[in-house]
Amino acid sequence: MTEPAEARLESRLLILAPVGKDAELTAAKLAGAGMQCHACRDLSSLARALAEGAAALLIAEEALVGGTEPLATILARQPPWSDVPILLLTQRGADSMTVADALRTLGNVILLERPVRVSSLISAARAALRARARQYQSRAQLLSLEENDRRKDEFLATLAHELRNPLAPIRNSVELLRLAGENLPIVQNLSDMMGRQVAHMVRLVDDLLEISRITRGTIELRRAPVSLASVVAAAVETSRPVIDAADHRLELDLPSEDIWLHADPTRLAQVFSNLLNNAAKYTDPGGRIRLTARSHGDEVELQVCDNGIGIPAPLLPRVFDMFAQGHSASERASGGLGIGLTLVRSLVEMHGGKVTAASDGPGLGSVMTVRLPVGEPAQQPGATNDRPAPAPTKSLPRILVVDDNRDAAESLGALLEIIGAHVTVAHDGRSALDLVETHRPDIVFLDIGMPQMDGYEVARRIRRLPQFDQAVLVALTGWGQERDRLQSEAAGFDQHIVKPADMKALQSLLATAGEKVRQERGALSSAR
Numbered sequence: 001m002t003e004p005a006e007a008r009l010e011s012r013l014l015i016l017a018p019v020g021k022d023a024e025l026t027a028a029k030l031a032g033a034g035m036q037c038h039a040c041r042d043l044s045s046l047a048r049a050l051a052e053g054a055a056a057l058l059i060a061e062e063a064l065v066g067g068t069e070p071l072a073t074i075l076a077r078q079p080p081w082s083d084v085p086i087l088l089l090t091q092r093g094a095d096s097m098t099v100a101d102a103l104r105t106l107g108n109v110i111l112l113e114r115p116v117r118v119s120s121l122i123s124a125a126r127a128a129l130r131a132r133a134r135q136y137q138s139r140a141q142l143l144s145l146e147e148n149d150r151r152k153d154e155f156l157a158t159l160a161h162e163l164r165n166p167l168a169p170i171r172n173s174v175e176l177l178r179l180a181g182e183n184l185p186i187v188q189n190l191s192d193m194m195g196r197q198v199a200h201m202v203r204l205v206d207d208l209l210e211i212s213r214i215t216r217g218t219i220e221l222r223r224a225p226v227s228l229a230s231v232v233a234a235a236v237e238t239s240r241p242v243i244d245a246a247d248h249r250l251e252l253d254l255p256s257e258d259i260w261l262h263a264d265p266t267r268l269a270q271v272f273s274n275l276l277n278n279a280a281k282y283t284d285p286g287g288r289i290r291l292t293a294r295s296h297g298d299e300v301e302l303q304v305c306d307n308g309i310g311i312p313a314p315l316l317p318r319v320f321d322m323f324a325q326g327h328s329a330s331e332r333a334s335g336g337l338g339i340g341l342t343l344v345r346s347l348v349e350m351h352g353g354k355v356t357a358a359s360d361g362p363g364l365g366s367v368m369t370v371r372l373p374v375g376e377p378a379q380q381p382g383a384t385n386d387r388p389a390p391a392p393t394k395s396l397p398r399i400l401v402v403d404d405n406r407d408a409a410e411s412l413g414a415l416l417e418i419i420g421a422h423v424t425v426a427h428d429g430r431s432a433l434d435l436v437e438t439h440r441p442d443i444v445f446l447d448i449g450m451p452q453m454d455g456y457e458v459a460r461r462i463r464r465l466p467q468f469d470q471a472v473l474v475a476l477t478g479w480g481q482e483r484d485r486l487q488s489e490a491a492g493f494d495q496h497i498v499k500p501a502d503m504k505a506l507q508s509l510l511a512t513a514g515e516k517v518r519q520e521r522g523a524l525s526s527a528r
Helices: 005-010 022-032 043-052 069-075 097-105 118-180 185-216 228-245 265-281 313-318 340-350 406-418 429-439 455-463 482-491 503-527
Strands: 013-016 037-040 056-060 086-090 109-113 224-227 249-253 260-263 288-296 299-306 354-358 366-373 398-402 422-426 443-446 472-477 495-498
Touching: 013 022, 013 043, 013 118, 022 037, 022 056, 022 118, 037 043, 043 069, 056 118, 086 097, 086 118, 097 109, 109 118, 118 406, 224 228, 224 265, 228 249, 228 260, 228 265, 228 288, 228 299, 260 265, 260 366, 265 288, 265 299, 265 340, 265 366, 340 354, 340 366, 398 406, 398 429, 406 422, 406 503, 422 429, 429 443, 429 455, 443 455, 455 472, 455 482, 472 482, 482 495, 495 503
Parallel strands: 013 037, 013 056, 056 086, 086 109, 249 288, 398 422, 398 443, 443 472, 472 495
Antiparallel strands: 224 260, 288 299, 299 366, 354 366
16 A cells, blocks of 8 residues: 555655765665655755654754754744654764754754764664654644544534524523413413523533633633622622522621722623532532632632532542532432533633632531632722613514524514514525515524525625615524624624523613614604
8 A cells, every 4th residue: 555645754764964975875774774764955955854744854963063043943843742853963072062052952862973883873763763653643642632622612512502492492482471471370480490491401501612612712801890799799699599499598798898800700700600509509408608708918718608518528629620520410409510610710710810629528518719819999990881771662673583493483583572573584594585675674683504595694685785784683593602703793793692592681682772773763754
């Protein structure tokens, strides 16, 4: 079987011996021992050959009398896995400045003092080639790991998309039940229960994607001066349903004075919400959870303590490792995925902090301690740019919902109609473009992953129509990674909402867009 050209190049021994025919003679000797050799005239030709592929270099000291820097520059371009072996044929004594520079700057250098026996040269060359072969094995393993990592990320993104698609009509139906059965306690109770379970499924999907982003280093913190009290309040608000459902008592003990952090408030609230949820999950009903904060110089220390089931000593060193769980999901009501504490550690360390776990053993509760650097207060701590979400208005814009998932489209359309909107539904891109012309919607909810014509292409075509340049285009999709949001923006979307859409987010969007549309219509009427 013919050896691939790339493999032949990578198995070569490059020889640089600029005196007479030394390179050709040496190549002939080594070729006779079964090695593939290539003689180079100068450093430039060596550099070109090395870029094509080589297993090792055999260089005479005389070739480096002008300095080792040119060769060191070439070798510095090697990928991280590569460390090309260099056999340096030195003059007697091997104590020249050239040799010293080569050892200092070239890295993987083996000295062969001349005169050298042919058998010694062949033995050294074979050792260098074997070492290089092991490097190629490491490269193959690294490439395999990278490919597996890429496939894992694609799998997680696809899994999240596929899970979110059925979640969208479920959440829409829950909201419809809640709105239609406001005066029927059993319907209200059932819709509340289903809403909690959908929210739990959404949280699991989000956790899967978060851990993928963190391990790939693609999360960017949006740091700003933020008060510790506001972060804790946001975390408590998120975790309150979980804590109340288990009838736990939550106690807060925060300093009376403001403590400021230079942090991403959303991510930091996620940290403490995860810790509170974890405490609630591993504490029997009617337990006690306590969150305290104390300032220590340029650090603030926060602790989440509980009187729950505790942590066995063997588990403490790996409690923050991915998928580590003290008890199986069958032993606890809500097992989770075992990645919540991994997220906590990653996010805390990204903020320059540290998190530790402590427990006196099973049945004796646990203490999670987070230490974070204190930041500078905001310039105007009393001012805030937060605006309350606009209330739903009586007159909502005309809406077009486009989704090839009929359940998702019909349930969202019914939900929007029950809160007062005029809705038209389409199930493919071409029908959507026809309805844009006849229905003239003010807002278009577009699914992305549709057959034949995807949501990106539909959005681009709508944006080409001058009469619809002010229409609000919303990508409502199961794809929620940063690259998906950027692609939506490039296609002309105004907003990117990940399925299943939250009811409050929909109401806020419709109210804001409705006000914008009414103002534009008022301006047109005045102009006439």
